[in-house]
Amino acid sequence: MAKYNGSKCRMCRREGSKLFLKGDRCYTDKCAFDRRPYAPGAAGRARKKVSDYALQLREKQKVRRMYGVLEKQFRGYFEKADMQKGVTGFNLLALLERRLDNVVYRLGFANSRQQARQMVRHGVFSLNNHKANIPSMQVKVGDVLVVNEKHRKNPVLAEAQDVTARRGCPTWLEVDGPNFTGTVKALPQREDIQFPINEQLIVELYSK
Incomplete structure (x- = not known):
């Protein structure tokens, strides 16, 4: 890859x-x-002088790089979002937000999405009492993420939880730091994504 x-x-x-x-x-x-x-x-x-196409391309690249997905994978998310009911742009962002590696990052168990992806691949977490080592897994409402017992003394976790106090945890997630547990309370809403993204530009780019 x-x-x-x-x-x-x-x-x-x-x-x-x-x-x-x-x-x-x-x-x-x-x-x-x-x-x-x-x-x-x-x-x-x-x-x-920036053309409309350049603006659309840069917006797509910004979101793709932020979530750490490759072009083919990102295009797949867009096609899936386009087939869903609702607004395609928001559907795309919701699919990216519901990735397991992003949820680990949002809960404060990792300093960055890349670090979260690595931790997931190394088997640090369990999802609903089952092994979860695929970063692109889509979480659902009611899912419970737990740091496996043998990994709880990892200093990375303590450091990441300190950082979370500064960036905050979105309302659709709930974290129980002392018990190393996170819960998906609801599906992400557009207001939960505070990063400045104009998803409509991405829709326009792929709709040409």
């Missing part, structure tokens, strides 16, 4: 927005985007 091994901060600068790919560092004055809020490269500061 293709994998980006370059600088994560470079991706934030390219998309012109914080993607929170480096966990706690993104909330400090060490954040590269705060220090250099312009695109990377020699022409990064140059003013450019």
